[in-house]
Amino acid sequence: MLAAGDVRRVSVGRAGTRYFIVMAGIGLDAAVVRRVS
Numbered sequence: 001m002l003a004a005g006d007v008r009r010v011s012v013g014r015a016g017t018r019y020f021i022v023m024a025g026i027g028l029d030a031a032v033v034r035r036v037s
Contacts, residue, residue, distance in 0.1 A: 012019050
């Protein structure tokens with residue numbers, strides 16, 4: 001997306017002074033997130 005110049009606006013959440021983006025996925029990305037969380 002970045003290399004192609006496909007820029008999109010996304011909503012972010014905030015908890016105190018920290019910002020976060022909620023993402024859901026299946027497959028490899030979900031396995032990676034599970035291991036590092």
